[in-house]
Amino acid sequence: MSDKLSRRDIVSKAGILGIGALIGKFTTQVAQAQNSTAVLNKSHSPNKYPWPYVELDPTVTAQIAYEEWYRIWCGGTVIYSIFSQLAKKVGEPYKSFPTEPFVILEGGVAGWGTVCGSVNSAALIANFIIGPRTKGGSVWGHVIASNMLDWYSHANMPIFVPKNPKANKKSIVRTVSESPLCHVSVGKWMRASGYPINSPERKDRCARVAASVAYKLVEDLNRWHRGEYDENIAWGPGKAGITSQFNCAECHGAKIPKPPTPLKKI
Incomplete structure (x- = not known):
């Protein structure tokens, strides 16, 4: 095996090493993100709003x-x-x-x-x-x-x-x-x-x-x-002037009490 490396070999190996480094860095970042999320989710107070949410199907x-x-x-x-x-x-x-x-x-x-x-x-x-x-x-x-x-x-x-x-x-x-x-x-x-x-x-x-x-x-x-x-x-x-539904008459007929109107300023 020759100890000499061609320019193509150097570029090729450098590319492989670069990709490997990027993959390693990405994997580390994902792991860190997952770990930090796990810590956050274990300690999230129910009195702190909004609650963490991810979209569901x-x-x-x-x-x-x-x-x-x-x-x-x-x-x-x-x-x-x-x-x-x-x-x-x-x-x-x-x-x-x-x-x-x-x-x-x-x-x-x-x-x-x-x-x-x-x-x-x-x-x-x-x-x-x-x-x-x-x-x-x-x-x-x-x-x-x-x-x-x-x-x-x-x-x-x-x-x-x-x-x-x-x-x-x-x-x-x-x-x-x-x-x-x-x-x-x-x-x-x-x-x-x-x-x-x-x-x-x-x-x-x-x-x-x-x-x-x-x-x-x-x-x-x-x-x-x-x-x-x-x-x-x-x-x-x-x-409606009162906490109510929109169709009271459907069940309650003509005996629905009317809420008082606001008082007029004197």
């Missing part, structure tokens, strides 16, 4: 929500479908966050038929991740939560079609609730479909509704994360 999230509905119902499943993924992808504060207590939101809070557990938990998630609007915090958690209620009220539910549905396998009746209330949403669907509250078909319907909410929420959170969410609040108490 809406379809994957919705499928998780559908399947978990049968374990922790509408309120718990939406939270679990998002936080369980972020616990694996991000770490804290999601990893130690308890999701099962939110089973209490089922049936509009312990079966009382108030706000549907799925949108109730969606509102909580938006405010956990983005933060509350108190003390100079971001307003976007509040806006996303409010608009989720409006979207839920006007969407032709359920929207999401799961893999291997447990009922309604050929087709499913869809209804517009015109309300975020559980008893209105479920009641209208039961009337349109003819299925009772304890039927597999009604349970499948509510599991799909929760999955639809999880899908929509992830879409909105991803847009917020990219700085692309810029919607205005669709409905608020300022439009």
Whole structure:
């Protein structure tokens, strides 16, 4: 073997060494970034907003929500479908966050038929991740939560079609609730479909509704994360003079009390 190196050999070997050095440097930087992220995620305070967030797949999230509905119902499943993924992808504060207590939101809070557990938990998630609007915090958690209620009220539910549905396998009746209330949403669907509250078909319907909410929420959170969410609040108490819905007369007839008008200045 000759001890002499040609110019081509020198250039070739230098190139290989240079590429090797770059790869080594890149690998080191990635390892350092991963280590620093791991340390950050282990120590992130739940009282520090916003919480760390990475974009999720809406379809994957919705499928998780559908399947978990049968374990922790509408309120718990939406939270679990998002936080369980972020616990694996991000770490804290999601990893130690308890999701099962939110089973209490089922049936509009312990079966009382108030706000549907799925949108109730969606509102909580938006405010956990983005933060509350108190003390100079971001307003976007509040806006996303409010608009989720409006979207839920006007969407032709359920929207999401799961893999291997447990009922309604050929087709499913869809209804517009015109309300975020559980008893209105479920009641209208039961009337349109003819299925009772304890039927597999009604349970499948509510599991799909929760999955639809999880899908929509992830879409909105991803847009917020990219700085692309810029919607205005669709409905608020300022439009009616009282904290209320937009269609009271549908159920309450002519006996709806009118809020007092603002006092005139003397």
